[in-house]
Amino acid sequence: MVLAVDGGATKTDVVLVGSGGAVLGRARGPATNHQLVGLPTALDHLGDTIARACRAAGLPPDLPVCPTGVFCLAGIDLSADEERVVPAVRDRGWTETVDVRNDTFAVLRAGVTSGWGIGVVCGTGLNCVGLGPDGSSVRFPALGELSGDFAPGGLWLGTRGLGLALRQDDGRGAATVLSGSVPAHFGLSSAASVLEAVYRGDLPFGRLSELAEVVLETAAAGDPPAEGAVALLVDEVVLMVRATLARLDVGGAPVEVVVGGGLFESRHGFARRVLEGVRRHAPAAALRPLEAPPVVGAALLGLDALAAGPEAEQALRDALASPAPPH
Numbered sequence: 001m002v003l004a005v006d007g008g009a010t011k012t013d014v015v016l017v018g019s020g021g022a023v024l025g026r027a028r029g030p031a032t033n034h035q036l037v038g039l040p041t042a043l044d045h046l047g048d049t050i051a052r053a054c055r056a057a058g059l060p061p062d063l064p065v066c067p068t069g070v071f072c073l074a075g076i077d078l079s080a081d082e083e084r085v086v087p088a089v090r091d092r093g094w095t096e097t098v099d100v101r102n103d104t105f106a107v108l109r110a111g112v113t114s115g116w117g118i119g120v121v122c123g124t125g126l127n128c129v130g131l132g133p134d135g136s137s138v139r140f141p142a143l144g145e146l147s148g149d150f151a152p153g154g155l156w157l158g159t160r161g162l163g164l165a166l167r168q169d170d171g172r173g174a175a176t177v178l179s180g181s182v183p184a185h186f187g188l189s190s191a192a193s194v195l196e197a198v199y200r201g202d203l204p205f206g207r208l209s210e211l212a213e214v215v216l217e218t219a220a221a222g223d224p225p226a227e228g229a230v231a232l233l234v235d236e237v238v239l240m241v242r243a244t245l246a247r248l249d250v251g252g253a254p255v256e257v258v259v260g261g262g263l264f265e266s267r268h269g270f271a272r273r274v275l276e277g278v279r280r281h282a283p284a285a286a287l288r289p290l291e292a293p294p295v296v297g298a299a300l301l302g303l304d305a306l307a308a309g310p311e312a313e314q315a316l317r318d319a320l321a322s323p324a325p326p327h
Contacts, residue, residue: 001066002302003053003095005046006106006295007032007073009124009206012046013295014053016066019306021315025057026295034085035075036206043088046071050094068305069095072106072298074125077142099301102139103294104129109304110297111258111290118244122237122270123261124209126153130244138247140240151236154263158211160229161218165191168225176225177218185214216268233263234270238277245282252284260290296320 001024002017012032016025029049034042054065071089075081082100090098104127108119116133120126126149130138141147144156151157165182167173169191183190186203197203218226241257257278264271275287296317303312 001068002299002306003050003065003069004295004299004302005032005050005069005071005073006103006293006298007042007046007071008103009033009036009074010209012049013293014046014049015295015299015320016053016057016059017299017302017316019303019308019312021303021308021312021319023316023319025053025055025059026320027052027056032073033075034073034081035077039084039088042073042075043092046089047092047094063093064095067096068099068302069097070099070101070298070302070305072101072103072294072301074103074121074127076100076102077127077140077147099305101301102127102129104139105301106294106297107260107290108258108297109300110292110294111260111288112256113288114256117256117258118241118248119258119260120237120241120264120274121261122153122233122259122263124153124155124206126151126156126233126236126240128237128240128244130248132248132250133253136248138244149236151233153209153233154212154261155206155209157215157229157233157263158208160232161211161215161226162191162194162208164225164229166195174225177221177223178215178226181214181218182211185211212263213266213268216263216266216270220268230270230273234273234277237274238281241274241278241285242281245285252282254284254286255282256286256288258288258290260294264289292317293320 004015006013012029014027027049030045031037032042032046086100104119104121116131118130120128127142144152161178164176165178168176168179215226219230278285
């Protein structure tokens, strides 16, 4: 079997897959990004979700669960993260072998058809990975403004939306519909009341990522401040893809850009705008929205290690086409 994990900032998917691609058990649990919830909590969340997947598979609670484990986790950005997380995962004893990677590798493996390309995740955060035809790889630290990411994903966009609403109300900024739609999203009376709720801890800061869709919708309706915020994020994604292409040094070869995460799933044109920006610099690029859950990519990396073959890959994709169970 393969134990495959796609762990993110808001949810975690775990599947147990047989060597022929059959899904034996699956479960969904809470966040396992150690940068956000802390390493002990992330591991506890992961352990609970693995245990539920094992119960779904009818397996006893013995460890190791199986020989091969692939853990694609948000927050594995630097060698320092690997130095902390890999031994901690290994010490839990879930699998005999441990392959810990950034979650963008799961997105890339799940969506690419040519064996190489670029994977972009834009959900709560933003990250990008590239895999060249020669096996070379490109990554980014993805630590927000600390690592030069000036518009790092949905949490940034939601926070910017709140800021734009506040600036209208206090006279620093231009008029924007966000002044009303931001507090309305949380059932509050004003942008200032949202700010106060976050400051007091009544509203978790992470929930501001919910406002990303509000900003996208407002921008699509022609609101200039919201449009400016979305344009900054689109430009940031395009710049990541451009830089990855340059570092892979593949010239003008056609490249697949697999995109996943909540912002790319928005119906308000975010993916289209990113594709237009990428194609201005790489006309042969093809944007591929992720049609399978990213945990498919983690499981495929495990099946690759077993040399399972294309029939197993197709069986896995068919089995995981249905939505994951709620947690």
